[in-house]
Amino acid sequence: MSHEANALTTDYTLNSNDVATFDAIIIGAGFSGLYQLHTLRDQLNLSAVVFDVAGDVGGTWYWNRYPGARCDSESYYYCYSFSKELQDEWRWTELYPQHDEIRRYLSHVADRFDLRRDIRLNTRVESAIFEEDTDTWLVSTNEGKSYRARFLISAVGVLSSANVPNIAGLDKFAGEWYHTGNWPHHPVDFSGKSVGIIGTGSTGIQAAPVVADQAKHLTVFQRTANYSVPARNRPLSSDDQQWIQDNYDEIRLKARTSTNGHPFDVNQESALEVSDEARQQRYEDAWTKGGLRFRASYRDLLQDKSANDTASEFIREKIRQVVKDPVTAEKLVPKDHPFASKRPPIDTNYFETFNRENVSLIDVKATPIVEITETGIKTTDAEYPLDVIIFATGFDAMTGSLLKIDIRGVGGRTLKETWAQGPRNYLGIQVPHFPNLFTVMGPGSPSVLTNNPVAIEQHVEWIRNCIRDMNDRRLSRIEPDPAAADEWVEEVNRAANKTLLPMASSSWYLGANVPGKPRAFMPYAGGMAYYANLSREIAENDYRGFVTR
Numbered sequence: 001m002s003h004e005a006n007a008l009t010t011d012y013t014l015n016s017n018d019v020a021t022f023d024a025i026i027i028g029a030g031f032s033g034l035y036q037l038h039t040l041r042d043q044l045n046l047s048a049v050v051f052d053v054a055g056d057v058g059g060t061w062y063w064n065r066y067p068g069a070r071c072d073s074e075s076y077y078y079c080y081s082f083s084k085e086l087q088d089e090w091r092w093t094e095l096y097p098q099h100d101e102i103r104r105y106l107s108h109v110a111d112r113f114d115l116r117r118d119i120r121l122n123t124r125v126e127s128a129i130f131e132e133d134t135d136t137w138l139v140s141t142n143e144g145k146s147y148r149a150r151f152l153i154s155a156v157g158v159l160s161s162a163n164v165p166n167i168a169g170l171d172k173f174a175g176e177w178y179h180t181g182n183w184p185h186h187p188v189d190f191s192g193k194s195v196g197i198i199g200t201g202s203t204g205i206q207a208a209p210v211v212a213d214q215a216k217h218l219t220v221f222q223r224t225a226n227y228s229v230p231a232r233n234r235p236l237s238s239d240d241q242q243w244i245q246d247n248y249d250e251i252r253l254k255a256r257t258s259t260n261g262h263p264f265d266v267n268q269e270s271a272l273e274v275s276d277e278a279r280q281q282r283y284e285d286a287w288t289k290g291g292l293r294f295r296a297s298y299r300d301l302l303q304d305k306s307a308n309d310t311a312s313e314f315i316r317e318k319i320r321q322v323v324k325d326p327v328t329a330e331k332l333v334p335k336d337h338p339f340a341s342k343r344p345p346i347d348t349n350y351f352e353t354f355n356r357e358n359v360s361l362i363d364v365k366a367t368p369i370v371e372i373t374e375t376g377i378k379t380t381d382a383e384y385p386l387d388v389i390i391f392a393t394g395f396d397a398m399t400g401s402l403l404k405i406d407i408r409g410v411g412g413r414t415l416k417e418t419w420a421q422g423p424r425n426y427l428g429i430q431v432p433h434f435p436n437l438f439t440v441m442g443p444g445s446p447s448v449l450t451n452n453p454v455a456i457e458q459h460v461e462w463i464r465n466c467i468r469d470m471n472d473r474r475l476s477r478i479e480p481d482p483a484a485a486d487e488w489v490e491e492v493n494r495a496a497n498k499t500l501l502p503m504a505s506s507s508w509y510l511g512a513n514v515p516g517k518p519r520a521f522m523p524y525a526g527g528m529a530y531y532a533n534l535s536r537e538i539a540e541n542d543y544r545g546f547v548t549r
């Protein structure tokens with residue numbers, strides 16, 4: 001920390017009487033916001049409030065309740081590790097938790113730590129303006145109220161701003177339509193209906209088999225064929241529960257010290273240094289076991305294109321074996337990007353779904369969607385009558401929700417303008433000229449490349465420690481040195497370029513899925529454990545690269 005000046009900050013007073021004042025304002029009541037509130041209020045004894053536009057806690061999981069919605073990380077480590085008591089008392093019922101079970105868990109956390117009394121639901125933060133005379137943020141909500149705080153913490157989530165593509169005619173569609181990331185709370189009945197799903201990312205791949213089970217007919221509109229590995233979801237037995245409890249310390253340690261927050265052992269061999277038979281057998285075993293750990297089959301799957309080709313080709317062959325109609329199978333076989341260069345989905349009977357009589361696949365790269373009519377979707381080739389359209393078209397990821405808020409830093413500059421060419425920040429956690437603003441899971445941090453709770457806990461605890469250190473040192477202001485931020489952006493690009501991730505040119509990691517969004521590789525691919533150590537070392541070295549006063 002370079003000390004430009006020392007100021008007494010903990011007992012500052014405010015002139016205005018009608019602005020409620022807190023030490024910290026947190027935006028978002030999901031995994032990040034709930035834990036951040038607990039750390040600041042219950043560990044540092046600060047005053048903090050959480051705002052969330054949703055009607056309950058849950059963050060991303062409040063909104064994502066589409067058919068088939070479940071987490072792709074395994075339940076027993078897609079959860080907090082900070083409280084042993086919480087860990088001991090909670091039992092997950094399935095290997096991959098369904099959306100409602102995750103909501104129940106977060107609701108339990110909110111109750112257990114008595115968080116609700118400091119959470120304002122149904123409240124949208126509309127603007128946040130940094131005022132230099134007091135080094136505080138003035139935050140305004142849709143209720144027309146203003147609040148002031150020294151610290152502003154964005155816990156808005158990385159996949160929380162639904163992306164509905166701008167397809168002509170949607171306003172004329174007479175049927176029902178939904179975006180998966182904004183799913184209604186009432187049950188949606190597909191029985192007897194013709195349903196169309198646009199999108200074959202993780203979401204479309206989860207939803208399609210469930211919708212096909214109920215609908216009269218399902219048409220999947222696919223722009224990019226995707227790799228997917230079977231999840232092999234199952235209920236957790238009492239033996240599983242025992243194993244989890246007996247091994248929790250090791251599971252947590254492994255998750256924290258791994259590349260992406262999953263407690264997997266990555267096979268340290270190269271895919272290219274083993275025999276064809278051994279490689280085939282390893283992929284078969286991983287396929288049978290299922291889940292994202294398929295990626296851990298060899299150490300170089302994400303670094304070396306030739307190594308990756310072996311895994312990509314294995315999955316392509318699996319698709320051809322599963323899907324009976326060879327024409328449909330070939331459409332489903334991904335050819336334009338390496339396996340896992342886009343976020344790899346895992347599924348339950350996705351490819352099998354295309355063997356059903358009531359399911360058809362339309363390749364909208366070959367025959368693009370032209371418009372939505374009153375009665376369905378029209379491509380360059382045909383018109384498909386539909387009662388329901390499901391947009392599984394993803395998110396304005398990583399920056400979308402943050403940039404919807406009018407955030408103004410020093411000199412009135414907006415975050416939107418500041419990031420017009422792509423996000424620039426330091427460690428993904430602070431932006432130059434936006435003092436005392438912290439972004440949990442911000443672009444430039446490992447975030448979406450990880451099992452999220454691991455990345456969230458690391459960020460939340462780093463922010464807590466930083467605020468504690470500032471209070472101890474009686475500092476009022478922290479922000480990155482612009483040079484440190486520039487260097488970090490270079491490091492983010494360097495780390496990405498050491499992997500195959502940039503090869504998926506339409507990936508949301510690059511912002512490529514949202515028209516007009518600047519192309520910049522957003523998550524930090526240098527590895528969770530490396531990033532956590534670096535962040536700790538920077539803090540211990542007087543917050544190297546940050547400027548304080």
Ligand code: NA7
Pocket residue numbers: 159165166198199200201202203204221222223224343364369392393394395448506508513
């Ligand atoms: P994704 O992964 O962004 O997938 C969105 C899908 O929607 C993808 O197949 C897109 O095709 C497709 N898409 C987007 N816009 C259109 C239009 N206009 N026309 C046709 N198809 C379109 O979002 P998900 O919700 O599936 O997953 C997001 C993350 O949530 C996931 O990675 C996990 O981390 C959890 P494209 O590939 O761009 O050609």
